[in-house]
Amino acid sequence: MAPASYAGNGEHTGSYYAASANPAPERPALKGAIEADVCVVGAGYSGLSTALHLAEKGYKVTLLEGARVGWGASGRNGGQIVNGLNASLQTIGRRYGADTARFVAGLALEGGNIIRERVATYGIQCDLKPGNVFTAMNGRHMKELEEMLELWQGYGLNCLEMLDREALSRHVKSDLYTGGMIDHMGGHMHPLNLALGEAAALESLGGTIHEHSAVLSVDTDAARPVVRTADGQVTARILVLAGNAYLGNAVPALANRVMPVSTQVMATKPLGEALARELMPADTCVEDLRYVLDYYRMSADHRLLFGGGVVYGGRDPADIRKSLIGNLARVFPQLADVQIDHAWSGNFALSFSRVPQMGRLGPATYFAQGYSGHGITGSHMYGKILAEAIHGDTTRFDTFAALPWIPFPGGRTFRVPYTVMGAWWYSLRDRLGV
Secondary structure: OOOOOOOOOOOOOOOOHHHHOOOOOOOOOOEEEEEEEEEEEEHHHHHHHHHHHHHOOOOOOOEEEEOOOOOEEEEEEEEOOOOOOOOOOOHHHHHHHHHHHHHHHHHOOHHHHHHHHHHHHHHOOOOEEEEEEEEEEHHHHHHHHHHHHHHHOOOOOOOOEOHHHHHOOOOOOOOOOOEEEEEEEEEEEHHHHHHHHHHHHHHHOOOOOEEOOEEEEEEEEOOOOEEOOHHHHHHHHEEEEEHHHHOOOOOOHHOOOOOOEEEEEEEEEEOOOHHHHHHOOOOOOOEOOOOOOOEEEEEEOOOEEEEEEEEEEOOOOOOHHHHHHHHHHHOOOOHOOEEEEEEEEEEEOOOOOOEEEEOOOOOOOEHHHOOOOHHHHHHHHHHHHHHHHHOOOOOHHHHHHHOOOOOOOOOOHHHHHHEEEEEHHOOOHHOOOO
């Protein structure tokens, strides 16, 4: 097993998801030089989605992963299926025009639908459940939700429903909120088991996965792209770069476009079914509307999975429990002293525009990255669009690829302090309720 410099020995972090993962084989590292029809770098959702869609079209796909399948954000996230992109439809319309907003609105539910289809088609056991709830802490938040509902309905998206305080109590028993909104097409699941199930589906269609095969360099100028690892290389007809926050400096042209941001999650001890249903009667998942938000849900074994906080630049906080327990206690005071069995952190890739990036590096190299915290649905949708483009239909790919990416002010040197200052300002507004 070749160690991955960014991932220690390449084994999964000490998360609840890793501790409760379905059995999965350990795939061998790449050894020697091979050729592939399509080579995909990164066995997270972007890479798995692209590879699986291509395999279904008959392509022979080789997938390289620097650690284990789902090692990064795809296996560590909150497990919440949140529809749409991080940037709102209103922001997209203002920035890119009405036609682009209509295009993105038409895709708002696609990522979640792909996940549900994958689970059904391949029998993936990942505790998939419906319903995503947004909670409001004040009147300003309620107004934002009402505007979102009206905007989405204007695009023919009728999956949202406003919740007053009483209706919200049927989802979360907390005095912290004034009301909320539910997306009936949202949901939640065990994210690592989803990734493992998609990997198994790929292999069932003839795809090959090499774990512990961190990419050291990529040649996108060659007639056929070449990917080099510590112990081997792949020469491919088509290359897809889907390393996202963990691609590092292997592809310098992409490294400056996004910034790694860590978020934290912890899992309580099992609370028992009675208490779990008392706290969250409908077994939906929840996120609030603050700039630095809380998000939480119940696991299949009745643990509260509670996440939040960000560290720009991708560093881990010294004490994850300490950083989250105060917010958990504000939501559920009765859990202020609850035992925490697992606490972990992971990076997602933030783009300055909060719109994911898709494009080409050279004629035969494709990439997708920068989901900015909405990667569960965005990555599955982008993977399908990449597969469409590789198969010859570039209609949707070209629309996204044409959107200009916006560099972080100050470049890599100052992007962290600049973003921290912005986050501080918006967090202050959250505290003041303005």
